[in-house]
Amino acid sequence: MAYMTDRRPWTFYVLAAVFALFVVFLYGPMACIYILSFQGPNGGLTFPLNGTSLYWFGALFHQQRTGDIAGAFARSIPLAIIVLTLTVVFSLAAGLAFRRRFIGAGLIFYIAIASLIVPGLVLSVGTGLGFQLLDIPPRWYSSALGAHLSWTLPFGLLIMFAVFSRLNRSYEEAARDLGATTWQTLRHVVIPIVLPGIIGVALFGFTLSYDEFPRSWLTVGPYNTLPLEIWAMTTNITSPALYALGTVTTAISFVVIVVALTSIALIQSQRTRRRIARERAMQAGS
Amino acid sequence: MKLAVPAKAVPYLEVAPLAIVLLLFFVIPMAMVFVASFFDYNMTGIIKTFTLHNYIDLLTTPTTFDLYLETVKFALIVWAVTLVLGFFVAYFLAFHVRNPLIAIGLLLLCTVPFWTSNIIRMISWIPLLGKYGVFNRALLALGIVDKPVQWLLFSDFAVIVAYVHLFTLFMIVPIFNSMARIDKSLVEAAVDGGANRFRVMTEVIIPLSKTGITLGSIFVITLVMGDFFVVKIMSGGRSASVVMSVFEDVNLLFYPPAAASAVVLLIIVTLIVSFILRVVDVRKELTG
Amino acid sequence: MRKPGEVQLVNCTKRFGPTVAVDNIDLKIPAGAYCCLLGPSGCGKTTILRMIAGHETPTSGEVLIDGENVVGLPPVRRGTAMMFQDYALFPHLSCIDNVAFSLKMSGVGKAERRKRAGEVLARVQMAAFADRVPAQLSGGQKQRIALARALITNPRVLLLDEPLSALDEFLRLQMRGELRRMQRDLGITFIHVTHTQPEAIALADLVVVMDHGHIEQAASAQDVYDKPRTAYVARFIGGQNVLAGRVAGVNDGVIVLDLPQRGQIEFPARGEAPTAGSTVYIAVRRDRIHLTKKSAAGKVNAVSGKVSTIEYQGTWVKVTLQQEGGEDFVVNLPDSEFFSDPVNSGDAVWAYWNAADVHRLVGGAGRTDRPYASGQN
Numbered sequence: 041m042a043y044m045t046d047r048r049p050w051t052f053y054v055l056a057a058v059f060a061l062f063v064v065f066l067y068g069p070m071a072c073i074y075i076l077s078f079q080g081p082n083g084g085l086t087f088p089l090n091g092t093s094l095y096w097f098g099a100l101f102h103q104q105r106t107g108d109i110a111g112a113f114a115r116s117i118p119l120a121i122i123v124l125t126l127t128v129v130f131s132l133a134a135g136l137a138f139r140r141r142f143i144g145a146g147l148i149f150y151i152a153i154a155s156l157i158v159p160g161l162v163l164s165v166g167t168g169l170g171f172q173l174l175d176i177p178p179r180w181y182s183s184a185l186g187a188h189l190s191w192t193l194p195f196g197l198l199i200m201f202a203v204f205s206r207l208n209r210s211y212e213e214a215a216r217d218l219g220a221t222t223w224q225t226l227r228h229v230v231i232p233i234v235l236p237g238i239i240g241v242a243l244f245g246f247t248l249s250y251d252e253f254p255r256s257w258l259t260v261g262p263y264n265t266l267p268l269e270i271w272a273m274t275t276n277i278t279s280p281a282l283y284a285l286g287t288v289t290t291a292i293s294f295v296v297i298v299v300a301l302t303s304i305a306l307i308q309s310q311r312t313r314r315r316i317a318r319e320r321a322m323q324a325g326s
Numbered sequence: 327m328k329l330a331v332p333a334k335a336v337p338y339l340e341v342a343p344l345a346i347v348l349l350l351f352f353v354i355p356m357a358m359v360f361v362a363s364f365f366d367y368n369m370t371g372i373i374k375t376f377t378l379h380n381y382i383d384l385l386t387t388p389t390t391f392d393l394y395l396e397t398v399k400f401a402l403i404v405w406a407v408t409l410v411l412g413f414f415v416a417y418f419l420a421f422h423v424r425n426p427l428i429a430i431g432l433l434l435l436c437t438v439p440f441w442t443s444n445i446i447r448m449i450s451w452i453p454l455l456g457k458y459g460v461f462n463r464a465l466l467a468l469g470i471v472d473k474p475v476q477w478l479l480f481s482d483f484a485v486i487v488a489y490v491h492l493f494t495l496f497m498i499v500p501i502f503n504s505m506a507r508i509d510k511s512l513v514e515a516a517v518d519g520g521a522n523r524f525r526v527m528t529e530v531i532i533p534l535s536k537t538g539i540t541l542g543s544i545f546v547i548t549l550v551m552g553d554f555f556v557v558k559i560m561s562g563g564r565s566a567s568v569v570m571s572v573f574e575d576v577n578l579l580f581y582p583p584a585a586a587s588a589v590v591l592l593i594i595v596t597l598i599v600s601f602i603l604r605v606v607d608v609r610k611e612l613t614g
Numbered sequence: 615m616r617k618p619g620e621v622q623l624v625n626c627t628k629r630f631g632p633t634v635a636v637d638n639i640d641l642k643i644p645a646g647a648y649c650c651l652l653g654p655s656g657c658g659k660t661t662i663l664r665m666i667a668g669h670e671t672p673t674s675g676e677v678l679i680d681g682e683n684v685v686g687l688p689p690v691r692r693g694t695a696m697m698f699q700d701y702a703l704f705p706h707l708s709c710i711d712n713v714a715f716s717l718k719m720s721g722v723g724k725a726e727r728r729k730r731a732g733e734v735l736a737r738v739q740m741a742a743f744a745d746r747v748p749a750q751l752s753g754g755q756k757q758r759i760a761l762a763r764a765l766i767t768n769p770r771v772l773l774l775d776e777p778l779s780a781l782d783e784f785l786r787l788q789m790r791g792e793l794r795r796m797q798r799d800l801g802i803t804f805i806h807v808t809h810t811q812p813e814a815i816a817l818a819d820l821v822v823v824m825d826h827g828h829i830e831q832a833a834s835a836q837d838v839y840d841k842p843r844t845a846y847v848a849r850f851i852g853g854q855n856v857l858a859g860r861v862a863g864v865n866d867g868v869i870v871l872d873l874p875q876r877g878q879i880e881f882p883a884r885g886e887a888p889t890a891g892s893t894v895y896i897a898v899r900r901d902r903i904h905l906t907k908k909s910a911a912g913k914v915n916a917v918s919g920k921v922s923t924i925e926y927q928g929t930w931v932k933v934t935l936q937q938e939g940g941e942d943f944v945v946n947l948p949d950s951e952f953f954s955d956p957v958n959s960g961d962a963v964w965a966y967w968n969a970a971d972v973h974r975l976v977g978g979a980g981r982t983d984r985p986y987a988s989g990q991n
Contacts, residue, residue: 190351
């Protein structure tokens with residue numbers, strides 16, 4: 041705020057320090073995990089590092105006693121991808137619906153918020169009970185999928201709300217004016233404009249599912265997803281293999297986020313480049 | 327092929343998939359829990375007869391009250407810490423960082439850890455706070471203490487640190503969002519009227535961030551009250567939470583008392599949330 | 615005793631990074647004057663206003679209010695109050711609390727400040743709206759509240775940032791009159807930023823015309839309209855046609871210019887003697903020009919053109935001529951004169967005027983070398 045002078049007030053430095061400490065607070069513990077995952081084969085669960093190695097990364101995938109990590113990965117990732125896809129489609133559709141008034145809109149909104157706030161454990165208990173009563177065995181691709189969706193859909197809906205409230209309706213009216221059908225308007229006008237929001241929903245869908253633990257608990261059936269596997273390992277913490285697992289799962293999350301954000305950036309820059317090229321062509325032609 | 331769908335029916339079709347999923351995987355499970363809470367049980371499983379004794383047991387044992395006290399205690403402490411911390415971080419990002427792109431970048435920096443599983447982030451505190459952990463080593467090396475500090479880990483302190491670590495972001499994002507919407511000319515008008523920086527904060531910024539503060543508070547409080555694993559691991563088994571008792575009952579396959587406990591918890595959480603919501607119309611803000 | 619509210623800027627410059635928004639200006643605004651800062655977007659007028667208010671600090675130079683340098687002082691200690699362009703009314707406070715805000719900041723008790731705020735509200739005829747919130751008010755009503763909020767501090771200088779821009783035509787004219795009356799009643803200095811010339815001319819004792827961070831002319835409304843100093847001012851204020859010619863000679867106190875589009879201009883030298891061959895810019899008021907369909911080729915103070923547009927404006931008719939290879943030439947004819955012998959679009963006509971109505975301008979092309987920085991006024 042440059043209302044008195046252009047120099048920064050003393051509160052800036054204090055708050056900047058608080059912010060910096062906060063970032064250290066956020067990243068510090070994770071940094072320890074990353075470092076400790078390179079623990080030597082004879083090292084323990086805390087510092088100091090007893091030599092460095094990739095031993096524990098290997099242990100993740102090869103030894104039986106650390107659990108079925110590879111299997112858990114093979115379930116978590118496809119599950120997350122399915123959740124991502126369904127969340128995007130269902131949230132987008134529901135977001136479009138909420139632009140107009142319809143009976144039950146308020147009810148559905150509050151149910152979605154409630155689904156967000158309810159403790160995940162309670163929900164998984166209920167879902168597990170339900171499947172048990174109907175005599176359908178819970179599986180990661182059915183009951184767990186639904187449980188994950190009950191968590192990601194409200195998030196997706198809220199994001200779509202934010203995105204659509206900023207969308208200017210005159211774009212669609214202009215398209216309609218020029219002869220586009222509803223479907224064409226959706227495909228060629230609305231979706232390209234809200235694409236960054238859709239990517240955001242996809243991002244949430246993937247990572248929320250990938251990291252979801254309480255809601256998965258009674259709904260995955262006999263074979264664990266990754267967070268459940270991690271939970272099993274924490275209750276018998278015996279080796280730095282756990283830290284290695286932490287590093288690997290974080291790396292995967294990170295890759296997904298980078299891909300999502302880069303694609304948003306690419307879309308924006310592609311649009312800018314196309315616009316500049318068109319402007320140049322127009323200038324050259326005139 | 328053209329589908330002749332009447333325009334009025336379209337919103338219903340669009341919202342149907344989401345509504346159906348929520349019906350099947352939220353409404354019905356909650357109904358299950360509610361129904362199960364009235365069932366009887368024994369060592370072998372559920373007996374489908376109506377009984378109120380789950381509730382009676384629950385509400386008459388003193389441990390229930392202690393458990394709630396413990397959980398609410400944590401919820402309030404964590405709420406206070408995350409509110410102050412989250413408010414000032416959001417304030418810094420919204421008002422002291424001049425370039426809006428940098429502000430968003432710094433906010434993203436804070437959100438990246440969120441994408442790692444909560445369990446891993448929680449256990450990452452163990453090598454830091456333990457007897458032979460980084461903090462104790464540093465304190466010993468600097469000579470501030472002459473033996474390792476015990477209460478850093480497996481204590482209330484550790485639980486609160488872990489909660490703050492995991493949940494402050496849920497305060498920062500809504501508050502930052504509210505603050506970013508405050509028209510800068512309002513701040514100037516306040517200065518023009520004689521307000522110093524502190525009074526600008528109390529007279530203009532805090533009132534106009536009320537929505538963000540409310541949303542953040544709801545998130546943090548419900549997350550803490552709904553947690554079971556942070557408290558279990560970080561307190562070393564010394565503390566318990568309400569959901570933890572649900573977890574333990576379910577592990578023993580005692581569904582009915584677990585369900586009753588869950589229902590009571592939900593009622594209490596709903597009361598807390600509606601109390602908070604009397605302050606602001608959340609739906610209007612969100613769909614705004 | 616000196617009236618309070620004299621504002622002076624001395625060697626004032628404001629830079630935003632590499633861009634110079636205000637370039638070394640000197641300006642003196644007399645106490646109790648209504649001053650309008652006039653210019654297009656980006657010319658620096660709002661920056662000057664904000665430097666006087668204390669919301670910007672000059673990169674160099676001084677801002678004096680009643681002889682005291684106020685640079686570095688917060689707004690409240692300068693005796694200034696600002697009315698913001700979008701009013702900046704606090705949405706979470708009622709109107710009366712908005713108006714009482716500055717009293718609250720200076721520690722006045724609740725009952726006392728509500729009473730005083732009520733009085734000021736009555737003065738702007740908004741007493742009935744005391745407990746409403748800004749969201750319930752129309753644009754004109756918000757403006758009165760913003761005015762009340764600024765006036766309650768008894769400022770010696772009131773600063774208005776494009777106060778009438780957001781209003782519709784009718785309200786704008788009404789509020790214009792009210793602002794003028796209020797300024798006369800209060801006797802304090804008003805500094806009003808606008809980009810609308812008729813508004814500036816109607817309101818101001820002192821019009822400051824700005825371009826790219828420089829003051830082109832600071833004079834009374836009449837001088838700025840009738841005797842613009844530069845071609846920029848002549849074009850911006852409107853009401854004038856600008857022509858450029860090369861000096862053919864100065865004979866018997868009359869300067870003769872050769873026009874590039876054929877023809878000559880003659881006008882009284884008034885003591886000046888520009889060198890032969892140099893380029894001189896002149897202005898002729900649009901309402902001092904007549905049209906004829908007969909050829910005036912060879913006559914001085916006459917140009918030819920083709921009628922491109924005709925706009926009826928009630929008491930006068932605006933006829934725009936396209937000159938061969940020159941600027942548009944505009945003639946404002948009284949309606950009786952136009953309708954006695956109307957011209958049509960496409961007609962070839964001659965425009966002519968008296969030598970006495972030619973006004974010489976200082977400088978010509980304007981500062982087109984420096985582009986406007988975006989978002990700055």
